[in-house]
Amino acid sequence: MAVGEAPTIIIKKIKKADHGGHHGGAWKVAYADFVTAMMAFFLLMWLINTTSPEQKRGIADYFAPASVSQTTSGSGGILGGTSLADSGTKSSGSKDIVQALAPEAPPNVTQTGQTQTQSAQTSQGSDQKADTAALTSAAQSLRQAMQDMPELAELSKQIIVDQTPEGLRVQLVDQEGRSMFKEGSAEPNDRAKLLLRAVASVVNKLPNRITIAGHTSADADGHKAPGDWALSSARADASRQILQSAGVDPDRIYQVAGKAASDPLYPDDPTLPGNRRITITLLREAPVLPSDAGM
Helix, strand or coil: CCCCCCCCCCCCCCCCCCCCCCCCCHHHHHHHHHHHHHHHHHHHHHHHHHCCHHHHHHHHHHHCCCCCCCCCCCCCCCCCCCCCCCCCCCCCHHHHHHHHHCCCCCCCHHHHHHHHHHHHHHHHHHHHHHHHHHHHHHHHHHHHHHHHCHHHHCCHHHEEEEECCCEEEEEEECECCECCECCCCCCECHHHHHHHHHHHHHHCCCCCCEEEEEECCCCCCCCCCCCHHHHHHHHHHHHHHHHHHCCCCHHHEEEEEECCCCCCCCCCCCCCHHHCEEEEEEECCCCCCCCCCCC
16 A cells, blocks of 8 residues: 555455244244144033033034935925926826925824823923922021021931932931930920921921821830830821921821831931931922812
């Protein structure tokens, strides 16, 4: 470079290599599709496990194509892809159409009777479900009443509530040192009267008929006293009188019976105090109709 000349400036741009740079967002879309598919799969599995057969058929019918022909003739219309008659349009084709469109009568009376029987059975099944729901609600109401009334809290262990094929069964049982009747007496004590009135408050909410049964226990030697038949019957009848005085309609009393020690609550030990009890059952059946209901 000659003296007095300006130096030459050289600018060098260095482009850095982009290691591990951006590869695009296609993988995100694929991952989102995968997650969506898995959600749909688990939702389908959940629906299969939780829906009833009727609901499954409804879902299948909803997604079924509406334009699918119901015949294999090539046409789903009135003629179904055929002519008016086998011999042409000038023969009895119109009559064939009328016959094809006319509703079919039941093949015989027996089939009609079966249809009516099935309808009756369906109605009876609905009534039984409603009756069971009402009895379950009554059992809950009785348990709630035992909790809400302080005077009944200590007596709650002497009431057993369960459902049997006959109906809702309420058992008032003796405990050691807490009997409901004096020994050999049919007169209920204050404890028994309190329990019976609590049961009546729930029984009055339902129309079901009622059965009342008295039970005794075997003696210390395991023997059944002959007089227990009359004693258990008298105790059941005394319980009936208390229920009626608490508002239970006398027409709802279906049966009052004494069973002595023939049906122990604890068969393994018929001498236990718990075998002495009063059983009140709300029957699973239609309510009693008044005599002028059909007029």
